[in-house]
Amino acid sequence: MLLELNIENFAIIENMNIEFEGGLNVITGETGSGKSIIIDGLGMLLGDRASKDVINTGKDFCHIEGIFSSNDENLFNLLKGMGLEISDPIIISKDIKTKGPAITRINSKAVTAQSLNKIRPYLIDIFAQHESMDLMRNESQKRLLDSFGDKSHRENLIKLKSLVEEINLLKSDYEKNNRDSQNKNRxxxxxxxxxxxxxxxxxxxxxxxxxxxxxxxxxxxxxxxxxxxxxxxxxxxxxxxxxxxxxxxxxxxxxxxxxxxxxxxxxxxxxxxxxxxxxxxxxxxxxxxxxxxxxxxxxxxxxxxxxxxxxxxxxxxxxxxxxxxxxxxxxxxxxxxxVNSEKYLINLKKEIDEKESLAQKISEKISENRKKFAESLTEKLNEEIKELNIKNAAFRIDFKKKDLSFDGFDHVEFMISSNLGQAFAPLAKIASGGEMSRIMLAFKSIIASKDNIPTLIFDEIDAGISGKTAQIVGNKIKRLAKDRQIIVISHLPQIVALSDCHFIIEKEVVDNKTRSKIKKLSIDEKVVELAKLIAGDNIGGATLDAAKEMIGVNKNVTD
Structure with a gap:
């Protein structure tokens, strides 16, 4: 899990240290106070594109450091294969400078973005609003479906990609030499x-x-x-x-x-x-x-x-x-x-046909497996969305055949019916913002249980929801936090009340410069902050009592 995050000279953050805990960590704060900046910084640390624009005005560098704890043997074997020091905790740092490239280090050794991308899935999964938009794209839906595949399915995808690359090269060679042969006498x-x-x-x-x-x-x-x-x-x-x-x-x-x-x-x-x-x-x-x-x-x-x-x-x-x-x-x-081009082209065409036949067989196996995964995913997701109070909604995955490409011949479309009697339509055309957040949470719940991701981060997962639905979403997140670390940026009292650890992030002006600071709240401070989320700044005894009751009641929510 993520033990500690240190950020220096990043946007409006001058110097910030956050010590996270296990279970459910919640970060609250006013709009623009820097909540999402923390998630952006963590994303850059773990491989998102680093921009020099994030460096604090007047500074020539920014520094981000994350300290992670893990006992995953697969992760240790991956680190060992990269020639990195095996240790717990794992320290990842990124330095972004106004001059020169950004440099990322793992346990003090510089690594490439490619290496970092291989390590990231073993440490953390970040869900932000843009992922909801990503889920609306067919290729993203297909990748998500493939993520439920077993080792054999992944191996077939790798084989197919390599085979289609070979076929494309052979076809290019065939076309070139076929053109050449037309002027061969000269x-x-x-x-x-x-x-x-x-x-x-x-x-x-x-x-x-x-x-x-x-x-x-x-x-x-x-x-x-x-x-x-x-x-x-x-x-x-x-x-x-x-x-x-x-x-x-x-x-x-x-x-x-x-x-x-x-x-x-x-x-x-x-x-x-x-x-x-x-x-x-x-x-x-x-x-x-x-x-x-x-x-x-x-x-x-x-x-x-x-x-x-x-x-x-x-x-x-x-x-x-x-x-x-x-x-x-x-x-x-x-x-x-x-002189022998005709024979060469015949042999080349034969080789292309043989490889295309093999690619077709692998694609059929991939498609067959995808449909099996789709049945299981559909069943699990329909259970999840019912739990998340998307009433009378139903989910399914449609398949259509397209031209063979690197990932097979399947065109995958996530479909949803939002109400009883309503026809199924593509997810991108039907789901509202609140529904998309909950559907994404449903996917994350299923994926997390499958891949044992140690830390999940949700940025504004509560967009477009309130009331009873917010309570249901909060309970779902709380259950997820039983087996892993969850970090949530939220403004909803129903979710905040469930936290095991509550941070508040605030803006302050020092020397005519806006700075962001963070604080871990005590239980009493948490009650006050929760009351503010319920009633604003004009809080009274009744609001404080309501906040205490929410925290007391919700502390017992485990199922």
Missing amino acids: EIDLLNYQIDEIEKAELTDYDEENLEEDFLKEDNKTNTISSLARALEILKSSYSDFNVEDGIDKAIGEISDVIKFDGELKVYEEELEDIKYRLKDLTGELESYNNSLEIDGERLGFLRDRLNLVNSLKSKYGKNLNEINLFLENSQQRLDFL
């Missing part, structure tokens, strides 16, 4: 040309790594021969009465003359001698290499043509050899498909 001709052009080139690593280098070498061979000849002339011939080898000899002679005065010069003399011999060898090799060079016009033409071919293929099919080969592979696969 595409086959183009693919054959492209494949032939690439294969005839017989590309190798040489074309990628060495071809351009060899072409440049052959294309510039005349310049190379001329440059080498001039270099050899410099090395071997006199230039302005100077020869390189003779110059080195003279340098060696000069150093030899002074070695006798400075022995350290010996090493330089030896290095010059080495250079002289190395230069002589190098000159010989350079001369030999130059003599070997021959201008080959035929090879030059071959390299030029080859390079042009490779560059042309790169411009069409890929910037390098790997990309060209990948294009070739894909083109061959596409060509193979087009």
Whole structure:
């Protein structure tokens, strides 16, 4: 159950701590005092969309924290599977900031909205007025009906959803390829040309790594021969009465003359001698290499043509050899498909038909189960609405067949007859606001008993009711609170009197700013507040006595 709720900087709530109890908790207060804000904050904490607009004016963040107690092994296994710490109590917090995303944590570890949505059903169920509107939609009615299904039913729904997704993908593939096959002859001709052009080139690593280098070498061979000849002339011939080898000899002679005065010069003399011999060898090799060079016009033409071919293929099919080969592979696969497309489409259609047949069988089983659930739900709901004083009303669920979709071929419609002799009509067209609240309470009662939800929250469940009906609704909520925690926002004395724990929420103005505060009432304070709900601010002894009597009488209501 929900042990504690802490809210900071949320709308008109500056700092609020609420310690809930087991049984029936009731929150009262004037319109606009912040009652529904508490429920909104709790909803955001547990996965509803977080809006930065809720941050208190002048603040840059709001913080919501809920402390829950649970001994549900299924919940603990779910938390464990998410890598979360297993502990009791479970602490969930949400921080919403003006800058940056909202962050939710469970036991101090950040979690995604998807994880939170999986955990929420094990902790709490919130009923607000918008859920009555949601119940009027056919898809919501179908989801509610499916929630009464067993494990096998849920597994069939998952299988069907996955199967219909596969069928849709296959149909899309079929339609695309069927369109493609209509223009296949033109595409086959183009693919054959492209494949032939690439294969005839017989590309190798040489074309990628060495071809351009060899072409440049052959294309510039005349310049190379001329440059080498001039270099050899410099090395071997006199230039302005100077020869390189003779110059080195003279340098060696000069150093030899002074070695006798400075022995350290010996090493330089030896290095010059080495250079002289190395230069002589190098000159010989350079001369030999130059003599070997021959201008080959035929090879030059071959390299030029080859390079042009490779560059042309790169411009069409890929910037390098790997990309060209990948294009070739894909083109061959596409060509193979087009050549065999008729056979492929036949096989694809066969696969679609087989999966549609299987989907139809699963949908029939789902529909059969839904009708069984509908019988049980109808019987239970009719009992509930009689208990909730919707006189002479009758409920039923109608089925019509529609096109197969992710959740089967059933169109589900909740129908109601409000009076004896009145024809059944869709729930959305017949039920009043008060009736819708009570019908929703009836559904919640049935669902809660089935799923063992530990905490139920009702926001304005008493809309559109009063008098005896309010007493009946209050007694129903009180019975629900025997086995679980109930939190109710209400303004009806008949419901408030039944509470095990009563909170009042009020507005106050501090420093020209409206703030909301909450207080847990003592039994005496509860009597006064109940009297105000009965008679307004002008309460007297008779009203106080009436309030005491209501609390005393209703405390004994357990059945």
